[in-house]
Amino acid sequence: MKPAPALHTTAPSTPRRHRRTAGPLAAAALAALLLAGCGGQNAAKPPASEQLQGGAPAAAGAPAPTGKAPAAGDPASPADGSQSGTGTGAGGPALARSEPQKITIPSLNVSSSLETLRQNPDGTMQTPKDPALAGWYEPGPTPGSQGPAVIAGHVTWNGASAVFEKLKTMKGGDTIKVTRRDGKTVTFTVERVTEYPKAEFPTLEVYKNLDHAGLRLVTCGGSFDPKKHYYDSNVVVFARMTGAA
Numbered sequence: 001m002k003p004a005p006a007l008h009t010t011a012p013s014t015p016r017r018h019r020r021t022a023g024p025l026a027a028a029a030l031a032a033l034l035l036a037g038c039g040g041q042n043a044a045k046p047p048a049s050e051q052l053q054g055g056a057p058a059a060a061g062a063p064a065p066t067g068k069a070p071a072a073g074d075p076a077s078p079a080d081g082s083q084s085g086t087g088t089g090a091g092g093p094a095l096a097r098s099e100p101q102k103i104t105i106p107s108l109n110v111s112s113s114l115e116t117l118r119q120n121p122d123g124t125m126q127t128p129k130d131p132a133l134a135g136w137y138e139p140g141p142t143p144g145s146q147g148p149a150v151i152a153g154h155v156t157w158n159g160a161s162a163v164f165e166k167l168k169t170m171k172g173g174d175t176i177k178v179t180r181r182d183g184k185t186v187t188f189t190v191e192r193v194t195e196y197p198k199a200e201f202p203t204l205e206v207y208k209n210l211d212h213a214g215l216r217l218v219t220c221g222g223s224f225d226p227k228k229h230y231y232d233s234n235v236v237v238f239a240r241m242t243g244a245a
Helices: 024-031 205-208
Strands: 100-105 110-117 134-137 149-153 175-180 185-197 213-225 228-243
Touching: 100 149, 149 205, 175 213, 175 228, 185 213
Parallel strands: 110 134, 149 213
Antiparallel strands: 100 110, 100 175, 134 149, 175 185, 185 228, 213 228
16 A cells, blocks of 8 residues: 655664754654654645644643753753763663664564654654554654653554554553664563543653653554544553663
8 A cells, every 4th residue: 555655764774973952842842743644544634723733832830842952950861862871760871872673562462663753844743654664753862862762653554453553552561672773672661651632742741851761652542533534632652761681
């Protein structure tokens, strides 16, 4: 089945040079984490009013993303993980940046190589070209480096099952393993699984700076509108690094 032509997800053949970015919240504002195609349909994306914009108003009392780097002395890491190794947690210190190659979710019987997701011209995050594969959001941290790494996948594709179809069934305590280019396999343990209406997507919570290596798995959920080819919610799995080998 022909994939959506707007996606460009070929991973680079060699590791990219490390670079400093403005931080996870700036990445959120730029990426606008919208899986407009997470239902896998080859259709026009929903009207702008229905999209989750990364710069959408935060929840009451929460600061809106500023796009500024953390202030001096702030333990938060930049989005590219260039301060990795300073964060700590149950899994030990965060690792240096290294691109992920494969994700394995034993409880779902999922094993997928990873596409590289960047940004579309309109600022939305690309979605995987192959519905059988998940994709890592390249402007953010790599899994295992300090900060919230993001891996996204389709839930269905033109009515057929896709890689993250069962993501919403994950539970706290489930494990996720990510194999990286440097040969390390990082283990993450799920803390919680939550579904959000796209209009209320918690941008700050998903992308906020962390003092450890975190992972967010994202797909679509909720009700599907067959006329618009559009799911009205997102499912997010929040996980934390608990080991590396």
